[in-house]
Amino acid sequence: MDLMPAEIDGLLTNYVYRDDGALDDLIAAGPASLHRLLAILAGRAEPGWDMAEITRHDRDDYRRPGSLQILLAKAFPDALFDALADDPSLESVLARETFSCVEDARTLPFLERQLRSRSPEYRRRALRGLAENGTADHTEAVLACLADPEVRPDALATLARLGDARAVEPLLRAHTADDSPLARLAGLALDQVEQRLGGPPAPPVWRELGPVAFTAETVGLGVPWNVAEVLVEPGQTVRGGELMATLSNDAIDQELITDWPGTVTEVRITVGDEVPEAAIVLVVRSRRRIG
Structure with a gap:
């Protein structure tokens, strides 16, 4: 349905203030909802809510603008990537979870960049996104993350999903290193990789x-x-x-x-x-x- 910007603003405001029913109307309005929200988050349009109040709540579990952005990005991925192609600066206003939640190969350049971030949270999100959208081309970069204790559990889960034979030996070493929970996670990842490969390359001991x-x-x-x-x-x-x-x-x-x-x-x-x-x-x- 075609809505005026003011009508979309009203629906955005309603959702931010916990009216979940507004989401259906925002999705029915099409990509214009995502474009309008990105404009607000980039400071190019005035929101219909007190952003300072929302930001204060975001320290807890009140993250409505970010969660709405992810929902709309998943609903309209073409609009998201078109907007980023037209204005790369929009990447800085996207919630850090966005690219890890959208199942689309176009997320890969952004995820690869996040994987090199100094922020452990961005690196964790990148690994989760690569678990959905990555390929064997990412195996070496993910294996390097096993040396980083802040992201190691996510790296193990991502290797399990990628299913690359190059991960077998590193995962076996991590699994046999000690009795820690991480060693157990490495064993689970190893088992999943070997299942994808049709079985272990050599009889297990x-x-x-x-x-x-x-x-x-x-x-x-x-x-x-x-x-x-x-x-x-x-x-x-x-x-x-x-x-x-x-x-x-x-x-x-x-x-x-x-x-x-x-x-x-x-x-x-x-x-x-x-x-x-x-x-x-x-x-x-x-x-x-x-x-």
Whole structure:
């Protein structure tokens, strides 16, 4: 639908002040909504809201202009990249998440630039965007990020998505380096890369860890857990990081996820069961990749 700038401004203002229903009308108005918002954020048009107030709230979780920009960029990617081609300075007013949220190969030059940023947050966002839009051409740059502790978890996740054989050896070294959570993440990434490649290039070497018991974690409520979901059975092989079951009670849900790959040897629960806190519900004979 065709709207006047003043009408678009009204919808933008309504959304910024928490009227989620305005989003449908903004999208119906087409790319003009995105162009108008970018003009406001670039200081070329007056917003219908108090930007100082919005900025103060942005320190918490009130990030409506930025989130709206991302939603409109995802809805109108052609308009976004056309605007950037006409005026490269607009890049500086885009929310740092924008390029990591838009699934479009045209984000790649911007993501590559963000990956070289001094800001860890920009580098993390770039890695997340490369996980969606990157190619094997980005493997070496992402592997270099494994040396940066501020972005290493995101680099591991991105390597898992890129699925390049060049990542196998570095991921194996990271996985076997120690027993840290990052080493486990490296193992998950390694497993995903090898799956994409059709299997490991050489037979893996394993160390048996023995049986690992999974319990209904104590939360001090004194109420039983309800078994919401059971996804495994005895004899089943599970991968590291695999969800095996979900328990719930009046306060929280608990997911039972494998730390290391292995074989399920016992399943003591079924859907609908009530189990007391600290009860053993699953047992897995685990093993760890060592080569």
